[in-house]
Amino acid sequence: MTMDDRSKYLFQRYLDNICSPKEWEELMGILENDEVLGNLFDETWNKNHGQINLQSSSPREHIRQAILERPKSRKPKKLLYYGLAAASLFGLFVLFQLISSNFRSFNSPVQKPLIQIADVDPGYSRAMLITGSGKKINLESLKINESMDLAGLKLHKLAEGWIKLETAADLYNQSLQNVIQTPKGGEFRITLSDGSEVMLNASTKFTFPARFSPQERSVSILGEGFFDVKNKDRAGKPQAPFVVHTLNHDVRVLGTAFNIQSYPGQSKDFTTLIRGVVKIGINNKEGKVLHPGEQAMVSTLGDIRVNKVDLEEVTAWKEGLFLFNDKPLEVLMEEISRWYDVDLLYVGKRKALELFGVYSRKKSLKSLLSNLEQTGKIKFEMLSNQNIKNKERRVTVRIKYL
Template sequence: MSRRVSLTIMNDRLRYLYKRYCENRCTTAEREEFLALLQLGKGDENLHSLLDETWNAQHDDQSEVLTGQQLEHVVQRIMDEPQPKRPFWRRWHLGLAATIVGVIIGCYFLHLSQESPIENEQTLVQVDDVLPGDNRAVLVLEDGRKVDLEQAIIGELTQIDGIKAHKTEEGLIVFSAGEHEDISALKRPRQNTITTPRGGEFKIKLPDGSIAFLNASSSLSFPSRFSPDERRVELVGEAYFEVANKRKGGQLHPPFIVHTVHQEVKVLGTAFNVQAYPDQKANYTTLVNGAVKVSTYQSATDRSEQILKPGQQAIVESKGSSISIKKIDLEEVLAWKDGYFLFTNEPLRGIMEKVSRWYDVEVQYEGDVQDLRFFGIYARTKSLRSLLENIEQTKKIRFDILSNDSGKEERRIIVKAYRK
């Protein structure tokens, strides 16, 4: 997320929080949010101008004017205050500060409809909470055998065409050839599929040494051994790839190809993210480093190709063959992989799609709220209710978490405009 863009979106929110902070009226969540915004904008002239403006509005009966150095001192002093510990999170290495960890940094809605306040409705069947997703996946072998990877014990799981699959202590599933295995006589490698459910994610090392990290509600099909000419996998859903480009002996691998319903992504060695959920209107390929070629294949005569540079995203619409390219915030695209949600002025419907997949819940809307936009950051390791309560503090939207009282296991989120 660009700091300048973030501050442009958050100015009104930051003014409000600073005023509350000066009056010693911040709630715990508001204080954490304010500290996170300060950390994001540290050293930014726009932040200092905003604080200066708010300070003067708060002290218009005094002649004191803060200098830039004094403002910097104010910001640093506030940020240095003790903060509540948040004992979670896998990694945080993409430039945002640790003060943000697990905290929704702010919500800013656009196009909010103005409706008269009504009394809160009471839900009949409410759920206390919904836990976040976890490392869960099933490996389906070509012969029909299924391996529950979450429950699998550490060590060797199975052998397929001379390729061993084993689980490491870190939970990684590794496919590798045995030192003395002769697989040259095998005519056709068998296809295997790893599938993550809603509320699951998983990381595997493919037979060539490439890493694939699957997001929730995704599947990846791959052979037990790759052919000499290409390394082809098929993806439904979302996955992040770190592609190996050389064999152990130093020889280059053949091209690595990710096939989805609407596109192919061809690489040698690189890191990239592909999002291709069936219920979305487009496929999205984002390049982190290296180079990839994105191709469509509506027909032999209706085909497009584009080569991406790092920091670019290719968008392939489901009903067309053209490829559009745009610069993208890698931090936002890769947030899921690093254990958090990161939204930048995103429509509520897009946010709730991600929430639905990760927490394995259905979403139902009441009223015209799907196009409300907000941004925020939140750890995926936190519970659903904690996330929704943080969003509700904006006083723009509210949620009810329901279960089905018919005996079927079903959980729903009812999304409504906020009512006083």
Template sequence: MINRVMDQQTFATLLEKYLSEDLSREETARLLDSLQDDAMRRQWEEAVTALLENKAVHGLSDPGRMQAIREAILAREAGVPVPARTPFLKKLWPYAAAAAVIALAVTGMLYFSRPAAPGHLPADTKAALAGMRPGGNKAVLTLADGSQITLDSVGNGAIASQGNVQVIKLNSGQLAYKAGKGENGAALRYNTLSTPRGGQFRIVLPDGSKVWLNAASSLRFPTAFSGKAREVQLTGEAYFEIAKDPAMPFEVKVNDMAVQVLGTHFNVMAYPDEHSIRTTLLEGAVRVQHAGEHIRLQPGEQAQLSSAGKMTVNKSVDIEGVMAWKNGYFNFDREPLEGVIRQIGRWYDVEITYEGNIPYREFGGKIARGSSITEVLKILELSGVHYRVEDRKIVITP
């Protein structure tokens, strides 16, 4: 006789087994039996509610979103195509479809902490995916004379000298600049730190300011700051912790936009393939300037400059989501599929294209940036995204 008591832990365990395609016939029967019983449906609702409200696990705090997910799990009709791997799942699929939503919302506990089971993939697809590794500390430093240093292969210690300035690679894997005596009066020399797709790097600028550079980004800066302002140029994305110097404001230039600060923590996202340039303030104050217009931000606000040149302010930005890349994970909050794909493509250094009419979808949840691309694609697949692999290219299909 099947035990009709299902606590939260049992619910989470069975759901995890379903997501990893490791659900036995007996366990599947138990799930089906529980879903067909009105009392157990209430038990399911309590378990799901407790799971969704556990912010320590997933951080989902929007009551409206929690209610939507709860209703989706308990709905009898989902309109989702049924996978063919076992007839038992035909009746379970409406709940499993919602379970895929929970897998994205409940981070780490149900799926992200363990590798996906790629056993159903063809051998050539497995081999191609195995070559698509997550990014790491990779960058190239271009010196003032045009010579280049590949930072992920060079040893620690002094790696270059430019005038009286030494460039040092620290044991922590970041760059630092040490100016010698008299360098402040010398002619400015500019260096450029560039990360490839699938790369990231940290640098301590000559004034002590710290910069974290995301994948497919570059930062141009002088080897020593002098004059009335400290100016750098950015493409891509970077997080800044600026050393305070009231006599010499710091300025980040992105094309014809400028972010001016004295000492503060902020993030600038300025990829050419994104729809806007986004400047997010964490601490202090900044002024964002463009075409004679300027906006002064307070902590927790984000300035957005659209491709059409319009500036707006988001006063309730998700700081955790903005800083996820620096903290080692993806954080999607109602992110359209195209936005998810752009981030994945940059970090795993793969080309991702679309074929046919792809339905609009949004995603929410966290994924560790150290996850294999097989794990990431598995999560998307559970949410109805189809794909095929061609060498180092992933094609998203209807």
């Protein structure tokens, strides 16, 4: 029996409350090794929860820190050492039970029991408009060529299916801010009152005023959008600078086309220039100028890095495609999660896996995942909680590296 097997054996006897005094003393000596202590926890956790890859903020790390961060005397007495070791062991047991219970109850990424499902439909054009006065309009429900007058805003649904916005003549408050929000599994295209076009990707919030000021056309975005900004109005006169605010930076333009990705939870924002010139700034400070084909990565700490990128890959989503050139699987799965409105559950140890290919966003999820499985390095399973009463239907994609 190896030392690792012996420690597991002794620890299990301790949990079962059948550990003899001699075995307990032996276990105290083994637990002086921090690696053994961590392995014991991993073994116990995985036995109860399966091989789930827990991140640094996982219960394991919190428990290990609580156990191991104790003052160490240079020359501890034997009795004191055993007391500390026993406290650590008891803490491991108690904290494991408490946090394990809480983890199962509150932090489980899926609802059980789950059932396998055949397929998931792709996303489609849909969005919600929330006016500055608080009124909500389901833009998907508007009919082609239908118009609607709201306080300070006029809507018209074009034959192509997107919305054209105009400032209403009866505008009573220029400071009104409107919001167009796409859900997971949705996208939408709009034409602003200045003639600029914006296409919003899934799970995106776009905020704009009922009327732009003469000094600056200011909007904000949380998510991803493609902008085609007009530098002249319908009469051919130059328009004010166009500024897009994101979580971490501002993009100042005159007339140009560019893509912005700024989702919550991302460590970086990405602005990619298609044509024209834009200036990337942070907190109204002078930033960096982008030229066509360049992408600015802006961190939450305010660092800006500029790189050359593949423009087709960046803008593929607005053309109805997934395009990935050596894209990490986890990045691609986040895009898939937003477009098909599914949750993700990684099972087992994650591995570095980069993918290459192109696929239509109009096809079903099963078709896409089946193609990814042909790499022989990944396995997917689609599960749903739809058999649980009074629960919102959610689909979870279980991901296992091979």
